[in-house]
Amino acid sequence: MNCKLTRNYIVWTNFPFETSFSPCYTTTLLDLQYIMFISTQVARATLRVLLRQSANTCSQRFASTSKNSLPVVSAGSGETSHLLQTCAKKKSDPLEYENLLQASLGSHVKNSQIVQKLICQDGMVDVTWKDDCTSRYHSKWLWFNCFCSECMQPNSGQKIVKPGNIPWKLTAVNAKEFENDDGAFIEVQFKEVNHIVRLPQEWLKLYSYSTDSLQAKSELKDPPYFTQGPIKAFDYQAVSDTESNHYFEWLHNLNLSGVTVVTNVPTETGASGKVGELIGPVTTTLYGKVSDVVAVENPINVAYSSISLDVHQDLMYYESPPGLQLLHCLRFCPQVTGGESLFIDAFYAAENFRQEHPHHFQTLLKVPATFKKIHFDRDNPAAYLYQRPHITVNSHQKITNVIWSPPFEGPLQVSEELVEPYFEAYQAFAETIHKAPVVTHRMVPGDCLVFNNRRMLHGRNSYELNGGARHFQVCYVNTDDFIQRVQVEHIRRKTGQFAKRVGNQCNF
Template sequence: MSSRLLLRVVKNSKDLKLARRSLMLQNAEFRTCHGGAGGKRWMFTVVMATDTTSSLYQDMIDRKIIHPAQFKAEGDSTIKSVTKLKDGKLLEIEWNSGGKHRYHSIWLRHNCHCPDCKLVVSGQQTVAIETIPSSITVQDIDISDDKVMKMVWKEGDVTHKGYIPTDYLKCYRYSGNALAEKSEAENIKFSTDTAIPEIDFKDVMETDTGLYKWLKLLGERGLCLVKNVPTISNQIREVIERVCYIQHTIYGEIFEVKSVENASNAAYLSIGLRLHMDQMTYESAPGIQLLHCLKFGEEVEGGESVFADIHHIVDVFRREHPKEFEVLCRVPVTYEIMGYYKSSGREKPVHQQIHKPMIVTNQYGHVISVAYHENLTGALQAHEDDVEPFYDAYRLLVQSVHDWPYKFYHRMRPGDMVTFQNRRALHGRNSFINRGGGERLFQGGYMNIDEFKSMLIYLHNTIGDGSRLCRMGLNDMC
C-alpha cells in the first residue's frame, strides 16, 4: 500500500481504532497533525506500509497467542489457492506443499485470531458462539501474505474482518482423512526390547536438553531409569518439580515402600506384587510414577522390579480375542478402596469407588487408555447378561498379562530412580526375603499426566522436531 493511500484512508476515518482495523495495521504508529482548511485535524502514520499484512503474524506473536515452534512439524504452510464452495459456507484450501483441505465458515469464524476474538497472552476465545449463526459465510478472502489468511465474514448486514495464521490452519486441518491420519500417527510404536532406557540424574536436573531427553524417553518407551540420584530423602520432589508440582493422593505426596507388619497395603509387605497400575480408583489416576531406591541390602534376596507394556499386551489381545476385547471396552468395572479405620495408615478416612471400562477406544478404534489393577476390582455392577462374558474376557486378559514374554526386570540399586507411565507400564515386584540385617527402602511419588504432557510438548516443539507425540494413556479422544 502506498503512503498516499494510507493517509487518505486514515484522514477519512473518524476513529483511530477504526483506522487501524480497516487497514489491519495492528502495530502501526500514528500521531496527530494539523492540516487542511480551518485547521482540520487528521491522523496519519509515520510508518511506510509497504504490505499491510506483513506485520499480522508478528503481531500475533507479540500478543503471545501463537508461538512459531508449535507449528514446526507442519513445514511449508503457504496457501496456493482458495476456492469458495456452497456460496462461501465452505472454503477449500490448496497448499503449496500439496494436498487440499476444506474448512467450514463457522469453524473459521470461531478460530479468528484478530484482537477482538483472542485474548492477549492466553489466546482464549472471546467470541461468543451463540453470536455466530450457522448460516454465516465467508465473503472475501486475501492470501497475499504467505503467513496469514485474511477473511471477511458476513451474516445479513453484519460483517467481521479477521484473520487466521496459515500454519494454524494446516496444523488443525480436519477434512477427509486428516483426523484419521493424525490419530494413526499418535499410535504407540511397540518394541520387544526389554532393556530399560537410562539417563543420568545430572542431565535431568541441570539442562533442558537432558530434561527433554528424559521426558521423551518416558513418552515413547513408557519407562526410564534415572541413575546416580543422591540417596537422600525427598529427591523425588526435586525431580518432579523440574516439570510440575507433585501430585497429592490418599497416600500423601511422598510415600515410603518398605516391609512393615500389619500393613494395609500389599506394597508394604514382602510378598510379590502382581503387575498393576496405581490409584485406579481415581477418575484421573496419576500419569507418571517415580520410585527412588534409598536402600537395598545385599542380604535381601529377591525383590526385583517387574514392568510390562499393557498397551502392547492389549494390542495383541485384541487380535487374538476380538470378542473378549469388545466386552472389556463396553462393560464397566468397579474399582474400589476403603479405609474407615485408623489402622488403614492414611491421614483421612477413605472410600473411593468408580465404574469405568478397562479399555477405552477413540472414534477410529485406537486404544487410548487402559485401567488395570486386579486387587482393586470391587463388586461388578453390570447387566446380568454381561456378567459371565465379562469374567471370561477378564480371565483371558489377566492370563495374557501373566504370560507376556516381553517383561522388564530390574533389581534396583541405591541411587536408582525408576520413572514410568502409570497408565501404560504395569509394575510389580518379586517377593523378597531378608537373610540378615539388610533393608529394602524406596520413596515414591506421582506426577500429573496433563502437566507432564504439557512440558513434553513445549520441549518437543522448542528443542525437538515438533512431530506428533504418541499416546500416553489418558482419555484424549484424538
Template sequence: MLKSLCRRRLLTVISRCSSVQFTGQKGPSVPLITSPPCNASRRHGRHQSFSVRTPSFDKVAETASVSDCGHNVKIAWDNGSESRFHAVWLRHHCPCQECYSTTVNQVLIDIDNLPLEIKATGVRITEKGRVQIDWDDDHTGEFASAFLRKYCYSHNSLAEKKTSIKTSLYKESSLPCVKWADCEADEKYVYRWLKDINEHGLAMVNEVPTTSNMLTEFIPKHLAPLLDNTYGKIYDVIVMEDPTNLAYTRTKLQFHMDLPYYESAPGIQFLHCLKFDDSLLGGETIFVDMFAVCEEFRHTSPTEFKTLCSVPCTFVRDHESRDEPIHLLIQRPIINLNNEEEVIGVFWNPGVVGVLEVPEDDVADYYRAYQLFARAISNFHTKNEVRLKPGDLVAFNNRRMAHSRNAFTYGSGERHFQGCYVNICEYKSRLVSLTKKYGDVSTIKRVGNMDWM
C-alpha cells in the same frame, strides 16, 4: 504463468522471512506469520494438538474460493493440494482481537449469539499470503496460511496426524538411563529422560543421592509438582508390621497400575531406591506395556476385548480405620477406545477391584474376559525386569505400564523405596516445552490420558 510464478516465489520469501512468535508456557507452539490486522499468528496458543509437524512455510495459499452456497471455503495450495474448511469452523476460530485475547490466550467469541447457519460471503488472498474471510454476520477475519495448513482436517491430514502420535508398542525390553548429575547440570538430559519415558514407557535415572525425600526436590525442579493422593505426596515402600497395602509386605505383587479408583489416576510414577540389601533374594520390579497387551488381546480374543471395552469394572479403596477415612469408588471399562477404536486408556489393578455391579447378562462374559486378559498380561512375551539398587530412580508411565514385584521371602535385610507421582498432563506439558527447545513436537506419542487425538 510467469506472473503467477513470480507471485508464488514472492509469497514464499515473505513467509520465510516474516517474524515468528511462540506463545504460552504449556503445550506446543507452532510459529505462524505475524500481521497487524489480525493476530492469527498468535492465536495458535489455544491449540494443543501435539501430533502435528511444524508447518512448512514453503506452502502458501495460491487461491481461495467460497463454495456450497457459502457453507465452505476451498483453498488451493502452491504445492497442488487442496483443503476445504467449513465456514462455521473458520468463524469459531477467528483470531482477531475481537474474537480472541492474545494476552490470556482465551476465546472471546460470544458463542450463543453466533448465527447457527453462519456462511462465508467472500474470501481473498492478501499480498502477504494470508487468507481473509468475510462472514454473513458482518465480521471479517484473517488467517495465516501456516495455521490453516497445520489444522487442515481432511481425511488424509487427520490420518497422517494420528499415525504420528501412535504409541510405540514394546517390541523388545528397553530401559534407557541418564545420570542424576547430568540432569542437574543440563536440562537436555532431563529432556532425554522425559522423551525416553514417552517412547518406551519407562526410563531410569542413575546415581541419585540416597537421601530421604530427594524426590521432593528433584521432581518439582525438573518436571512438575508432586501429585497429592491418599498415600501423600511421598510414600515409603517398606515392610511394615501392620501393612495397609500389599506393597508393604514381602509378598509377590500382581501386575497392576496404581490408584485406578481416582477419576484421574496418577500419570508418571517414580520409585527411588534408598536401600536394597544384597542378602535379600527376590524383590525385582517387572514392567509390561499394557497398550501392547491390549493390541495383542484384541487380535487373539476379539470378543473378550469388546467386553472389556463396554462392561465396567468397579475400582474401590476403602480405608475406614484411618484418621481421615477414605472411600474412593469408580466404575469404568478396563479398556477405553476413541471413535476410531484405538486404545487411549487402560485401567488395571486386580487388588482393588470392588463388587461387580452390572446387568446379569454381562456377568459370565465379563469374568471370562477379565481372566483371559489377566493371563494375557502375565504371559506377555515382552517384559522388563529390573532389580533396583541404591541410587536408582525408575520413572514409568502409570497410564501405560503395569508393574509387578517378585516376592522376597528369603534372606534377611531391608528393601526401602520412596515413591511419588505427577499428573500425566503436567508431564506432557513439560515434555512439550522441552521438545520445542530441543526436538520435534511431532515425535511426541500418546500418553494414555484418554485423549481422543
C-alpha cells in the same frame, strides 16, 4: 527415490514427488510418520512401503515380538540421541511446528504462504495447498477459530468471542489470501453478517480436519511398544539441568518407552520428590506426597509386605489417576533375594488382545469395572469408589487408555446380561497380559524408576530380607504436567514432533 540405511539414520534422496523439505533429508525411523504427514498421499504410501521393506534390516532397533508384527522399540537403542543428532543434521525444517503451535496459542509469528487455491462453495471454504493436499472448512468452524482482535485476545491467545454472538446460519461467500509483516493469512467473508475472519495459513493447515489429516496426526502420536530391556538409564545430575539435551532425552525416552531409571539420586528421604519436580509438581494422594514402601507387620497396602505383586496400575480408583510414578531405592542390601521390579506395556498387551480376541475386546470397551479403596482402619480413612471400562479407544480406534488393577477391583455392578460376557473377556485379557513380555529391573540404592502409570503395568517379585533391608519411597506427577512438559521441550527444540499418546483417555 533412493533409500540408504546406515547404522543411525535413513537417508532419503531423489524424491519423485514434490515436498516442502530438502532434496536430501537425513532422518531417524521416528521421523517417518512426520514425513508421511507433511508429504503428499503418494509420498506417504511410498514411505510406508519402504518402511516395511527395511523392517528386517532395522530389527535390532525396532524388533517385533508378535505374530501380528506390532512395532516395538527398545529404550536401550539410543533412539532419542539419534533424534537429537538428526535435529542438528536437517538441512531445512519443512514445517516449523514451533511457529504452528505458538500460532495456535495466539502468538504473532511469521508463517509461510502455502495456499495454492481458495474456493467458496456450498457455504464452505475449500483450500488446495501447494503440496496438492486439499482441506475443507465449515463456516462456523472458521469463525469459532478467528484470530482477529474481536474474537481472540492477542497476548493470551484466549477466545473472547461469545458463542451466542455467532449467527446460527453462516455461509462463507468470499475467501482471499493476503500477507503482512506477521506472515500469510486467509480472510473469509460471510453472506449473513459483516465480519471478516482471519486465520494464519500454516495454522489452518496444521488443524485441517480432513480424514487423511486427522488420521495422519493421530498416527504421529502412536508410541512404539516397549517389550525388552534394558531400561534406559539417565544420571541425576545430568537431567537436573533442565536446559540440557540430557534432560530432553530423558523426557523424550520416557514418553516413548514409558519407563526410565534415573541413577545416582541421593539416598535421602524425599529425594524422589526432587526428581519429580524436574517435570512438574508432585501430586498429593491418599498416601501423602512421598510415601515409604517397606515390609511391615499388618500392612495397610499389599505393597507394604514382602509377597510378590502381580502387574497392575496404582490408584485406579481415582477419577484422574496419577500419570508418572517415581520409585526411589534408598536401601536394597546385597543379601536380599528377589524383589526385582517388573514391567509390561499395557498398550502392547491391549493391542494383542484386540487382534486375538476382538469380541472380548469390544466387551471391555463398554462394560465398566468397579475400582475401590475402602479402608477405615488407618490414620487417613479411605472410601474411594469409581466405575470405568478397562480399555478406551478414540475415534480412530487407537487405544487411549488401559486400566488394570486387580488388587483394587470391587464387585461388578452392571446389568445381568453383561456379567458373564465381562468375566469371559476379563479372563481372556488376564491371559494375554500374563503372556506379554516382561521387562525386569533390580534396583540399587540411588536408582529412581520413573514410569508412566497410565501405560506401564508394574509389579514385583517376592523377596526375603535375609537380615538385610529393602526400603523404597514413591511419589507421583500428574499426567497433564508431564505431557505438556514433553510438548514444550519439543517446541523449544524444533523437533517437529508431537508428544506421544500417554494413556490418559485423550481423544487425539
